[in-house]
Amino acid sequence: MDQQQRLLSLDIFRGLTIAGMILVNNPGSWSDVYAPLLHADWHGVTPTDWIFPFFLFIVGVAIAYALGKRKAQGVDKKAMQRKIIKRTLIIFGIGLFLNGFPYFNFSTIRIPGVLQRIALVYGVSATLFLYVNPRQLFWVGVGCLLGYWALMTLVPVPGGIAPNLEPSTNIGAWLDRVLMDGHLWSQSKTWDPEGFLSTLPAVATGISGILTGLWLRSEAGAYEKVAGLLAVGTILVALGCIWDLAFPINKKIWTSSYVLYTSGVALLFLGVVYWLVDLRGSTWWTKPFVIYGTNALFVFVMSGLVAKLMYTIKWTNALGESISVKTWVWTSIFEPAFASTKMASLAFALTNVLFFLALSWVLYNRKIFIKV
Helix, strand or coil: CCHHHCCHHHHHHHHHHHHHHHHHHCCCCCCCCCHHHCCCCCCECCCHHHHHHHHHHHHHHHHHHHHHHHHHCCCCHHHHHHHHHHHHHHHHHHHHHHHHCCCCCCCCCCCCCHHHHHHHHHHHHHHHHHHCCHHHHHHHHHHHHHHHHHHHHHCCECCCECCCCCCCCCHHHHHHHHHHCCCCCCCCCCCCCCCCCCHHHHHHHHHHHHHHHHHHCCCCCHHHHHHHHHHHHHHHHHHHHHHCCCCCCECCCCCHHHHHHHHHHHHHHHHHHHHHHHHCCCCCCCHHHHHHHHCHHHHHHHHHHHHHHHHHCEEECCCCCEEEHHHHHHHHHHHHHCCCHHHHHHHHHHHHHHHHHHHHHHHHHCCCCCCC
8 A cells, every 4th residue: 555545543453453463473382371362262252363353354444445546546457456366376375485484394284374364365355346336345245254154054064964163074174174185274184264165254354344444435524434433343243242142253263253243343443543543633652553554464474484483493402402492582581580471471472572563663764665
């Protein structure tokens, strides 16, 4: 997005989301994490489960701004489509690189992933934005949610298994094994939280962001926009909670109720930030998040690479034990410094957030904005 045309509250919201991603992905010890900083085990939701859909929602808002401006200028749709495809492939490729780094064992490399889902949601949502009007886009989103609900709850799983929402036996897990057996999430091997079928409702998350971006770009007054964000956000949260009774809110299979609920929460967050920043002019607290938000993808990729390097760079200590950088930093610096291991683990995660903020600050001060 052109730096002069950026929506400040969107950058702040993006920055908050990226900081949240780094915080929850980098504890000192996974066995010592405060409950709100962990994903729900299966059905249910925690604040950590908001973060990924927030980012997809933001991708949608950014599509409405960046591509909306080009559409209004009459830029050739085929040229825009080529850029969309190129960007989709690059982001997907970076995700595969992160999954393979540093050993690149292609016989077992995980094919799905966070960046891969971002790429697919961006590619599909941006293409839809080019060729359909907002009303049609809304109904495509509704169709994604209803279609996914029907597939997951009404269609029997091949092999004589009744429709179900269990981790390894639902139809999405079956399809992932058919398409990508041996290349799924290493912690499960039989299903993947960013699997193929659950990308369908994730597209609806992106669409909710596009529709929000179109509302923010509309001729409505500023206070009307805020009221609309907060009202629709409240309605979506309520609808998600109601649908949860029949189709449980679940991040790992990205249920339709989860889409409604998290899109609603995203609207509420963005509405509050928009009200504070764009209406009241309260910007004294925003600089770190603006800085994070302007190089969000780069920071996320770098945090993943650094985390992997801290696990893979090892040496043998005086006792003949193999020790990694992560283990040494945790046991030598953070764990002894705090009476509570959970507090030490949180401090380690916050240090990661501050480290990547410092890196982002250097890029921001030098006006370096890394885009794909």
